[in-house]
Amino acid sequence: MFNRSSVDSPYRPFSREQWSTLAKATPLPLTNEDVARLAGLGDPIDLAEVDAIYRPLSKLIELHVTAHRELAASRMKFLQASPDFQVPFVVGIAGSVAVGKSSIARVLRDLLSRFPSMSNVAMITTDGFLYPNKVLEEKGLMGRKGFPESYDRQALLSFLAKVKAGSGKVNAPVYSHVTYDVMPDEFIEVDRPDVLIIEGINVLQPPRLTPDAHQPTIAVSDYFDFSIFIDANHADVERWYIDRFLELRKTAFTREDSYFKAYADLDDQTAISLAKQIWTEINLVNFVQNIRPTRTRADLILSKGPDHRVQELHLRKL
Ligand SMILES: Nc1ncnc2c1ncn2[C@@H]1O[C@H](COP(=O)(O)OP(=O)(O)O)[C@@H](O)[C@H]1O
Ligand SMILES: CC(C)(COP(=O)(O)O)[C@@H](O)C(=O)NCCC(=O)O
Numbered sequence: 001m002f003n004r005s006s007v008d009s010p011y012r013p014f015s016r017e018q019w020s021t022l023a024k025a026t027p028l029p030l031t032n033e034d035v036a037r038l039a040g041l042g043d044p045i046d047l048a049e050v051d052a053i054y055r056p057l058s059k060l061i062e063l064h065v066t067a068h069r070e071l072a073a074s075r076m077k078f079l080q081a082s083p084d085f086q087v088p089f090v091v092g093i094a095g096s097v098a099v100g101k102s103s104i105a106r107v108l109r110d111l112l113s114r115f116p117s118m119s120n121v122a123m124i125t126t127d128g129f130l131y132p133n134k135v136l137e138e139k140g141l142m143g144r145k146g147f148p149e150s151y152d153r154q155a156l157l158s159f160l161a162k163v164k165a166g167s168g169k170v171n172a173p174v175y176s177h178v179t180y181d182v183m184p185d186e187f188i189e190v191d192r193p194d195v196l197i198i199e200g201i202n203v204l205q206p207p208r209l210t211p212d213a214h215q216p217t218i219a220v221s222d223y224f225d226f227s228i229f230i231d232a233n234h235a236d237v238e239r240w241y242i243d244r245f246l247e248l249r250k251t252a253f254t255r256e257d258s259y260f261k262a263y264a265d266l267d268d269q270t271a272i273s274l275a276k277q278i279w280t281e282i283n284l285v286n287f288v289q290n291i292r293p294t295r296t297r298a299d300l301i302l303s304k305g306p307d308h309r310v311q312e313l314h315l316r317k318l
Contacts, residue, residue, distance in 0.1 A: 011314035020052035058111035085166035095230030098241035122193035126200025127175035180259030204294035229298035245275035
């Protein structure tokens, strides 16, 4: 669990209680319609949690979006240039596999789009930018899925550059957890959104050195205007990973096109040891070596307890 609260820390800490008092002063309380729509997302985040933690967070992000637009307008005026488009505001969400990034991203997308100034909120996940299995096999990286080298970073950087440059209709590739591979003909079309949420385990990776000149290149997070790291004790995340694996065994794995179809009939004990093995050999190693070290690059760190409820928040001081 992240724990820095001294005066020289770049972060200002908030207990769950302190943060949730902000909900009272946050506009746009949840209406019955919002509650029904959020429940319809099928995510397990309960509505009290949405109200106490994620609704104030949506307001904080809205403040950043407004300030970002004002700064862009003043800069254009100073540069005597005419603003030709509104640059999308990019929110990055990082954290371990199975820490709850996608669930939080979906809820945030819904909450942000309730603000009239940012009704068009797009969302993508970085798994679409993993190399296809065929390429990973050729590179000997099938056991390193999710590690920085398993992503087509250039494609991801180019996607973000186009979105930020105001290009209309930019396609992001899509990953299937059923086929365990990138889908060759499926894309998410992003068309000049007000906000783009990009979620993935490696989005806060520092820039890499170029092999020839040893010069650092641009980082994915250079395109972020606000970044969030979802943190939790890794023993809890392992449990969430195994629970999700057992759930998938009953659903996605039973499909004919599932990569894991052979796992659908496993008994509980075998399924649990297999999930533990994948967790320990791939995802935990990646978390310790590559993901956790990026935590202090985030603007906001959300620390979850064993029940997924956020217990503490650390917000970067301005
Ligand atoms: N607030 C929550 N309460 C209960 N379960 C949750 C919560 N958030 C996520 N989960 C569960 O934890 C697991 C991991 O969440 P998910 O959003 O898929 O993680 P990630 O996108 O980080 O891999 C899933 O089984 C999900 O249903
Ligand atoms: C697809 C993932 C790399 C997550 O990617 P992300 O969307 O966070 O970029 C991960 O869910 C994964 O499949 N890891 C490989 C080991 C495993 O099967 O869990």
